[in-house]
Amino acid sequence: MMTATRANVASSFTVIKGALIEETYAVFSAWDFDRSKRDNLAHLREVNYIGASSTTWLRDVAKVLNRRFDPEGRDRPLVILAKRGLELETWKPLLLWHMTRDEFLVRDFLESWLFDAFDSGVFRVRTENVEDYLGDVRRRGGITEHAWAEQTTKRVAAGLLKIAVDFGMLRGPVAKEF
Template identity: 30%
Template sequence: MTDTIVAEIDEPIYTSRIIKASALIADTRLLLSEWNLEKPVEENLARVQRQNIFGKASRRRVEDKLRIFRQRYFDDPEIGQTLVKLFQENAPSQWLDPLLYFFSAQNDRTLRDLVIEAIYPRQLSGYRDLQTDFLKRTIRQWISEGKTTTDWSEATVTRVARNAQATLRDFGVLQGKANKYIAPIYLPTPAFALIAHWLQGKLHSGNMVLHSEDWQLFFLPVDGVERFFIEAHQEHLLSYYAAGSVIRLEFSQETLPDYAQFLLERYQS
């Protein structure tokens, strides 16, 4: 996978962490609302745990949640700062939710690759239904290839598949309760631009950003990504230049939090 940002990891690469780590959107919003950007990550996490802002959750569950939040959003300080800034400065929820989904998927290879390797091809083939057994087949293939942390039992395979479905439903990738269906994902142009900025910082190549398979998390083929870039360019959110295979991307701000501030000011003015 040459166009992915997920860190290269010696096999096995797939874990069952999704069993404990659902979308947690409401709790994430609560955490972002309580975050103090003037304080370091450790101090914020310690205060949140001490104050038990998550209500009746047990101490063990609070520790699990905070570990998940740190891994998803705060191991890279710029991601956490950007999300806090967007939430506390009242960015539309339509901006924030796709970012929570994208960075959660970046942190969990199992969730990410279930979308890219199983759900996206199914969507391309014109199917909308997504049964648990369909995802289980992909997971069993990973097990047979030695790509999971252990030789998962059938019960673990089922739990991983079902929790992935529930998480993707909460993020808006799927719809339905008992029966799940692939949903059209709404990706606002500012959220697209923020993801593009992050990808550019990792890949340092406009062509690689354009062709990154991570856009498939939003069911976007390359021509769909290019349409987004053209729209963002026309809205003066970024500069996009294409000449054959040469793609140049330019952003007005160097860091992701500063770019988020630029977008907020543009849309709130």
């Protein structure tokens, strides 16, 4: 079943929750194609086979996976590779590609900001640098479901940088470096 595209939705929720690389891999490794997406995610919430530290975090992981992926459709190859045990480090770039199709903020941040910063010789980036970029999201085609508070903008900026770190594009705890 094909889900509606969210390719232009600028979701603060999914970015703030992060890349969820290990969690996504674990869920997809255990995916049962004989069950629906809803049933697979319900099973995750019932059993907690990813070892989430709280029911709230478990719920949030399931919600992000529900929004980000279509395991029964176009993301099926990604699930199959996880089920077959493809090494996580080899699987990660494929995950990023799948994420960026429907994750506007991640895709746009990488295309419109991060790689431009790298190409122009920027060495170190901070959350404040990304906050300015986020002010123009709508102009670049992003659809926000509601206006973001200042704190949300800060959390989204930090989330985008953390995702870049998780995928190996940046490094560092506070000031991120290429």
